[in-house]
Amino acid sequence: TLIFFPIDNKDSLGIDQLRRAVEQCARDDKSVLQEVSIRWMAFLDSILSKREESAYLTFVDEVIALGANVGIPSVREQEEALAFFHERGLLIHMTSTEILKNIVVINPQWLIDALSKVIRDGSIHIDFQEFKNIGLEEDARSTFETALASRDFLEYVWKGDQVEFFIDLMKRTMLLSEWDRDSYLIPSLLRDRYVLPETGIPGHRCVYDFSSGFLPNGVFQRLLCLCVELSSRNGNGNTDLKLYENFTSIELEKGSLVHLLENKEAQAISVFTEKTHA
Structure with a gap:
């Protein structure tokens, strides 16, 4: 069984099968049966009606007023409605920080x-x-x-x-x-690639093996980003970092180096930990 739907763009082969599969998924999704108040639908319509004017709306200055105009004065209920719309892909509203929370994206292309x-x-x-x-x-x-x-x-x-x-x-x-x-x-x-030395990489090794499936693009880069952020929080600075497209060497804690190596051929990420001093 294939884990994807092959499509022939030239002859449109496979489109009917994909359409039927999408329709079946929609029928099986219990969330589509959830009742939504008319006020929420009016709230969504008023938000999306602004697409011609802007790619986004600010929550504090614009969205709250739109909600009040359709009979939803409660900010808490507006946030619940936005979360519902976000989950269903009708708009984008991220809430992990106050900066993200204040922007409601109504045109994802932006x-x-x-x-x-x-x-x-x-x-x-x-x-x-x-x-x-x-x-x-x-x-x-x-x-x-x-x-x-x-x-x-x-x-x-x-x-x-x-x-x-x-x-x-x-x-x-x-x-x-x-x-x-x-x-x-x-x-x-990052574009420069690290060439593994003949002596190898020092330290204890842990391998994240994706060979049974595949190593998604961007995982290594996100891991590198996370390590840089953690190193900075610990006050280690960025002066001694070694950064490559497929490798980094970074001090996460004083006296402890971490080396990350991505091997796309093996579909794996290796993590080496090394003590630099007692």
């Missing part, structure tokens, strides 16, 4: 476009002359050659629109971590 301004192949999609003209050539090269993005670079590519929101979003999804006061590490932009 998120994709914004993130792709940063996570892209700089050798193909970046016009360095454009950045040179505005005095940000060094910032752009740092971003796409060393994976360190300056605040000024992010402000420019996002046109100053909801920069704190995007930074917080990338932090929470482990696409970015703070490097220092004015720059951020974006691991998915």
